[in-house]
Every structure is written in structure tokens, then in C-alpha cells.
Amino acid sequence: MTNIIEVDKVCKQYNQREILKDVSFTIKKGSINGLLGPNGAGKTTIIRLLNGVIEATTGTMKVMGFDPKLQGDEIRKRVGIVTESASLYHDMSAWDNLVFFSKIYGHADTKRITHLLEQFDMLSFKDQLVGTFSTGMKKRIALSKALLHNPILLFLDEPTNGLDPEGINEVIHYLRKVNQEEGVTILICSHVLHQLETICDSYLFLIDGKIVENGTMTQLEDKYLKEIKLLVETGLKPLTSPTYKGCKYSRKGANQLEFLLSTKEEITPLLTNILKETWVHNCEITNRSLEAIYFHIRGGKVGE
Numbered sequence: 279m280t281n282i283i284e285v286d287k288v289c290k291q292y293n294q295r296e297i298l299k300d301v302s303f304t305i306k307k308g309s310i311n312g313l314l315g316p317n318g319a320g321k322t323t324i325i326r327l328l329n330g331v332i333e334a335t336t337g338t339m340k341v342m343g344f345d346p347k348l349q350g351d352e353i354r355k356r357v358g359i360v361t362e363s364a365s366l367y368h369d370m371s372a373w374d375n376l377v378f379f380s381k382i383y384g385h386a387d388t389k390r391i392t393h394l395l396e397q398f399d400m401l402s403f404k405d406q407l408v409g410t411f412s413t414g415m416k417k418r419i420a421l422s423k424a425l426l427h428n429p430i431l432l433f434l435d436e437p438t439n440g441l442d443p444e445g446i447n448e449v450i451h452y453l454r455k456v457n458q459e460e461g462v463t464i465l466i467c468s469h470v471l472h473q474l475e476t477i478c479d480s481y482l483f484l485i486d487g488k489i490v491e492n493g494t495m496t497q498l499e500d501k502y503l504k505e506i507k508l509l510v511e512t513g514l515k516p517l518t519s520p521t522y523k524g525c526k527y528s529r530k531g532a533n534q535l536e537f538l539l540s541t542k543e544e545i546t547p548l549l550t551n552i553l554k555e556t557w558v559h560n561c562e563i564t565n566r567s568l569e570a571i572y573f574h575i576r577g578g579k580v581g582e
């Protein structure tokens with residue numbers, strides 16, 4: 279896969295204050311990426327730099343082969359953005375909003391608008407005023423708006439803010455669809471980690487203006503999770519304590535045992551042994567989440 283974004287040693291200062299410090303990363307074409315970090319880490323600043331809206335103090339960037347410093351217009355023609363505020367006209371219908379914004383890119387492409395409304399299951403609401411929509415429906419129209427001009431790259435800044443769990447799942451579902459069906463590369467900025475786990479191919483961790491870690495979930499797990507906590511719902515009542523067949527465990531409930539393992543390879547033999555003796559109804563690695571990795575990277579503990 280080729281790189282669609284290349285960022286090399288970028289620094290950004292505002293009034294002598296360093297906001298981004300020596301930031302370098304690449305993003306592969308066709309991938310979905312999470313840019314994670316706490317409030318004020320510099321996520322939005324990175325998006326604005328990539329879009330050519332602001333200039334880096336030092337360092338170089340290439341977005342789809344263009345230099346954002348010199349060719350911002352070329353980049354913006356090929357990029358879709360969804361920010362926290364959807365920037366839609368509430369007193370206009372969904373259809374009229376999309377026609378209005380479509381004209382910014384030339385003519386109103388009604389075929390594309392219809393296709394997008396269909397994709398986001400909003401066609402039957404096209405004549406309703408946007409002001410009457412739920413937050414989730416507004417997000418779907420904001421996504422349609424960002425995709426009007428068939429962008430190659432989509433930047434999403436906190437796309438799930440203000441949504442309930444159902445709305446979040448919807449947005450994730452539609453983003454996956456856009457990525458798979460239109461081949462759009464996606465960069466999602468967020469500090470809500472668990473929402474991204476199901477969708478991202480790769481992660482960048484930005485803390486205090488520095489990329490402190492990046493990689494796929496598997497790469498991050500291999501690096502940071504040295505111990506696996508496996509919660510098993512089983513009828514097993516080990517006779518010995520605190521180990522069963524050499525694996526450390528603790529009881530978490532009447533039918534729940536939590537095993538501490540060093541590698542994933544220990545899971546199959548453990549379960550095989552248990553199944554020889556009794557039933558297993560469920561098993562789950564409980565410390566494998568993106569959140570757990572994030573706190574490892576920050577040097578803290580989960581739940582801090």
C-alpha cells in the first residue's frame with residue numbers, strides 16, 4: 279500500500295509556544311486511522327496543517343502528493359472534512375443543504391446527492407428540515423456533505439461527540455461502508471478510545487504535541503500487553519489455589535475465573551484442559567482494549 283499522507287519532522291508554534299513537536303508519521307492509502315490524544319494535544323492542529331489552512335513552522339508534509347503549504351487548494355478539492363459542528367443550515371431541508379454545498383464544487387450533482395442520501399439511509403427524510411433531525415441524523419447529513427465531491431481522503435474531528443451509543447454505532451457503520459465501498463482513506467481524531475477499536479486499522483497517539491506511539495492494534499498489543507487477563511465463565515472449581523495447571527487465577531464470581539497468562543498461545547491449552555473437566559460458556563481477554571494500551575503508553579494504569 280502506498281502512503282497517502284507523509285509528515286516529516288513537523289513543528290508548529292503559535293506565539294513562540296510549541297504546539298507540535300517534531301511530528302512524523304505516514305498514513306496508508308485506503309486505511310482507517312485513529313489520531314488519539316487528550317484535549318489540547320494538537321489533533322485539530324494536525325488536520326488544519328494537512329489541509330493547508332495553516333502552515334507548519336518547520337518540517338515537510340505531503341498529502342496525496344501535494345505540499346499543503348503551496349497546494350492547499352488541490353488538497354481541499356480532494357478532501358472531505360467533518361468537524362464537531364456539522365455546519366448545516368437548520369432552516370433548510372436535507373436535500374436543499376446538500377444542493378447548496380454541492381454548488382460550491384461546481385454544479386449540483388443530484389445523482390451523487392441521491393446516492394449519498396441512500397447510502398446513509400436518509401433519502402426518505404430528504405425534504406425534512408435539518409433542524410428537526412436528531413444529532414445522529416445530522417451527523418449522517420454532515421457525512422454526506424463531506425463526501426459530495428467524491429473525496430479521496432476524509433478527516434473527522436470528534437465525529438461521535440454528542441451521540442448516544444446507538445448513534446455512535448451508526449456513524450462507525452457508515453464510516454466503514456464509505457471506506458469499503460468508496461475506498462476513502464479516513465483519519466479520525468478522537469479522545470473517546472473504545473469507539474475506535476472496532477474500526478481503525480492503525481493508531482497514532484499524540485500527547486502534548488508529540489507522536490508518542492503508532493501502529494496497528496496487534497503491534498501495540500505485542501509491545502504493551504505483557505500479561506493477558508482471561509476471564510472465563512466456567513463451572514471449574516480448581517482444587518488447588520492460586521494456580522490451575524500452572525496458570526495463576528483468581529475467582530471473580532460464582533462461575534467466573536480470571537487467569538493471568540503470559541502469551542495468547544497459552545489460551546488454547548488452558549481451555550482444552552478446562553473443557554476436559556467441565557463446561558465453558560464464555561471467555562474474554564479483559565485488558566486488551568485500546569484504552570488499556572493508551573494508559574500503558576501514558577505510563578499510568580487503566581481506569582486512572
Ligand SMILES: Nc1ncnc2c1ncn2[C@@H]1O[C@H](COP(=O)(O)OP(=O)(O)OP(=O)(O)O)[C@@H](O)[C@H]1O
Pocket residue numbers: 292297315316317318319320321322323324469
Ligand atoms: N490559533 C491558535 N492560536 C494559539 N494557540 C492555538 C491556536 N489553535 C490552537 N492553539 C493551541 O494549540 C493547542 C492544541 O490545540 P488543538 O485544537 O490542536 O488540540 P486538540 O488535540 O484538537 O484538542 P481537543 O481534543 O480539545 O479538540 C491548544 O493548547 C490550543 O490552545
